[in-house]
Amino acid sequence: MKISESQLRRLIRNRLILERSKDERGTVVTGKSPDRSGPSQGGSSRESKSLSFGDSGSFSGSTGGGQGEGEREKQGGAVVIKLPGDDDEFSDPNLIYVYPGIGKGGYGRQGWVADNIQSEVGLSPNTIIVVANTKRTPWSRFKRQGINAYKEAIGEDQEPDSARMVGWSAGADGLSQATSDGFLGSIWYADPSPIGKLINADHGSGAKMYFNPENWNIKGFDTDSGFTNLKEKLSDKAILVDSSHNDIFFQSMREAMG
Numbered sequence: 001m002k003i004s005e006s007q008l009r010r011l012i013r014n015r016l017i018l019e020r021s022k023d024e025r026g027t028v029v030t031g032k033s034p035d036r037s038g039p040s041q042g043g044s045s046r047e048s049k050s051l052s053f054g055d056s057g058s059f060s061g062s063t064g065g066g067q068g069e070g071e072r073e074k075q076g077g078a079v080v081i082k083l084p085g086d087d088d089e090f091s092d093p094n095l096i097y098v099y100p101g102i103g104k105g106g107y108g109r110q111g112w113v114a115d116n117i118q119s120e121v122g123l124s125p126n127t128i129i130v131v132a133n134t135k136r137t138p139w140s141r142f143k144r145q146g147i148n149a150y151k152e153a154i155g156e157d158q159e160p161d162s163a164r165m166v167g168w169s170a171g172a173d174g175l176s177q178a179t180s181d182g183f184l185g186s187i188w189y190a191d192p193s194p195i196g197k198l199i200n201a202d203h204g205s206g207a208k209m210y211f212n213p214e215n216w217n218i219k220g221f222d223t224d225s226g227f228t229n230l231k232e233k234l235s236d237k238a239i240l241v242d243s244s245h246n247d248i249f250f251q252s253m254r255e256a257m258g
Helices: 005-025 046-053 110-121 139-154 169-178 223-237 245-256
Strands: 071-075 078-083 094-099 127-131 163-168 184-190 207-211 238-240
Touching (some): 071 139, 078 110, 094 245, 110 127, 163 169, 184 245, 207 223, 207 245
Parallel strands (some): 094 127, 163 184, 184 207, 207 238
Antiparallel strands (some): 071 078, 078 127
16 A cells, blocks of 8 residues: 555654654653653662662561452542451451542542552451542541441441551642541551652651652652652651552552551
8 A cells, every 4th residue: 555745744743743742741650650750850760769769678567458358338438448357347447548649540549549459459357448539638527437437337436546547649648637646556658749748747656658769750840859858757767669659559558457
């Protein structure tokens, strides 16, 4: 099949436009964070980033999960996933709040997070997980949704003494509202967006951050500086890991159930 000169010119022009568009958008970090793409900040390479943050560590907490998908329902905008104990009852269950991220095509959002908690992580028995509607759901509302889910599960008008939280990716927005609440005994910053609100939040003794700057590549956002500041605030509670954006979330969830 012959291609006319005008068709050839059009094909070449379209190809040039496509390549220019790719250059302007920057490079996507494949398999890391589909909702976060852009050119490397300051031309940073994997080697230079590794050197700037020191040696990689490892996940350090005891882990749970993997015992079942649990039952899932929507309550007031939140998604509640729960798995009773061996006797099919809840007895002082582990209540875990999760702030989701954002992303294209639903990636990282509430539904994606809930799906992957069930399919990739699994629950531990006697556990209630509450996933916020969005990354910026007000903590006061989200907190009450979790308490209501807890009371419904145990069948009594009794509130939990404490809870845990995992804030992942852009969920740092909501996470930053809750870090100073003593109700949260343990908080995992799971490869969080290093935004100013989180950096300037009060970081309690129960906070821990797992992060990998290589997962972050956002045009106009100096994430390296943000992680540097967060690492200074959290000291030895900030742990550099050589894991993908998703895997950091999965492992943080397992520790929250451990």
